[in-house]
Amino acid sequence: SYVLTQPPSVSxxxxxxxxxxxxxxxxGRKSVHWYQQRPGQAPVLVVYDDSDRPSGIPExxxxxxxxNTAILTISRVEAGDEADYYCHxxxxxxxxxxxxxxxxxxxx
Amino acid sequence: xxxxxxxxxGLVQPGRSLRxxxxxxxxxxxxxxxxxxxQAPGKGLEWVSGITWNSAGVDYADSVRGRFTIARDNAxxxxxxxxNTLTTEDTALYYCVKxxxxxxxxxxxxxxxxxxxxxxx
Numbered sequence: 001s002y003v004l005t006q007p008p009s010v011s012x013x014x015x016x017x018x019x020x021x022x023x024x025x026x027x028g029r030k031s032v033h034w035y036q037q038r039p040g041q042a043p044v045l046v047v048y049d050d051s052d053r054p055s056g057i058p059e060x061x062x063x064x065x066x067x068n069t070a071i072l073t074i075s076r077v078e079a080g081d082e083a084d085y086y087c088h089x090x091x092x093x094x095x096x097x098x099x100x101x102x103x104x105x106x107x108x
Numbered sequence: 109x110x111x112x113x114x115x116x117x118g119l120v121q122p123g124r125s126l127r128x129x130x131x132x133x134x135x136x137x138x139x140x141x142x143x144x145x146x147q148a149p150g151k152g153l154e155w156v157s158g159i160t161w162n163s164a165g166v167d168y169a170d171s172v173r174g175r176f177t178i179a180r181d182n183a184x185x186x187x188x189x190x191x192n193t194l195t196t197e198d199t200a201l202y203y204c205v206k207x208x209x210x211x212x213x214x215x216x217x218x219x220x221x222x223x224x225x226x227x228x229x
Contacts, residue, residue, distance in 0.1 A: 033215035035153075042203060042222060043153065048215035086153050088215070095167040095212035097143070097155035 004087055004100035011106040012077050020103045022070040022087030030089045032070040034063055037102075038083045046085075047072060074105070082107045110134035110218050112204045117223030122195055128223055130187040130204030135218075138162070138182035141211035144189050146200035147222075156202070157189065160211045167212070171197070194227045201225075 005023040012018040022032060032050050035043040045054050047063035050070065060075040074081055087100040116128040128144070144156040157178040158167045166178050177190040187204055201222040208214025 031213065035216070037153075042219040043216075044219070045215050045217050048208075048217070054217065084152075088153075090213055092212065095158065095165070096169065097145075097158070097212075097216075099153040099155065102152040 002091055002098055004089065004098055006085075006087060006100035006103045008101070009104045009106065011108055013108045014077055014079065016077055018074040018077050018081070018105055020072040020074075020085050020105065022072070022100045023068055024070075024089070025068060027068055027070050027089070028066040030065075032063070032065050033088045034072045035086045035088065036081075036083045037086065043086065077105075077107055079107050081105060110206070112206060112218055112220035114202065114204045114220045114223035117202065117225045119226045119228060120194055121229050122227055124194055125190070125192045126194060126225060128189040128191065128202055128204075128225070130220060132185045132187065132204075132206070135206070137180075137185040140209070141207040142180060142187045143205040143207060143216065144178065144187075145203045145205050145216070145219075146198075146225075147203070148200040151200075154200070158207070158212065159187070165211065191225070194225075196227050198225060199227045 034047040036046045037043040046057050050065040051063045062073045064071045084102045086102045111133045113131045120126050141160050143158040159178045175193045179188045201224050203222045204220040205216040206218035
């Protein structure tokens with residue numbers, strides 16, 4: 001079965017750039033979505049279809065996807081970005097959704 | 109305002125049943141596929157089940173197939189999850205989630221706040 005691999009944690013200082021990866025076999029051929037989950041809150045969609053942002057999501061949050069790695073990039077990191085981030089894609093043949101294990105972003 | 113409100117969670121003994129409900133508002137409910145996603149305490153997200161706009165297609169994670177049943181009532185703008193033969197592994201916060209235009213392809217663009225299910229003797 002298809003597996004999505006995320007680093008358990010990423011730490012970054014305020015104002016710097018955070019990079020969160022999501023690895024999978026030929027993931028670049030699939031459409032990847034990203035969610036932010038702040039402590040005690042429901043997940044929120046921050047990037048869909050690899051690199052598109054829903055309305056209300058700041059431009060400093062961006063996504064890319066190529067080869068075996070999808071990437072969520074958060075520029076000019078703020079304290080409010082501290083959260084868990086999950087990647088998600090669909091196994092189209094089975095209509096099953098898959099999530100990565102999640103990455104905890106810590107703002108130092 | 110687009111909103112999903114779950115209800116029906118609670119404490120239940122292993123082997124028993126529970127039915128979750130989700131009330132949708134602020135969008136044309138019968139235009140979209142709907143899903144349940146759960147999150148065990150301190151753990152990550154796990155997709156549970158999905159249903160197409162017209163109930164013609166339903167899908168389940170292997171961990172719940174044969175025990176859970178997803179359903180919807182478009183006249184009532186409501187989504188349901190019937191959970192039978194519950195085990196301690198089903199203990200989680202259950203989210204009702206709205207899909208995009210294409211079932212089984214698009215992102216989950218709206219999430220409810222979740223309803224907690226605790227399976228314990």
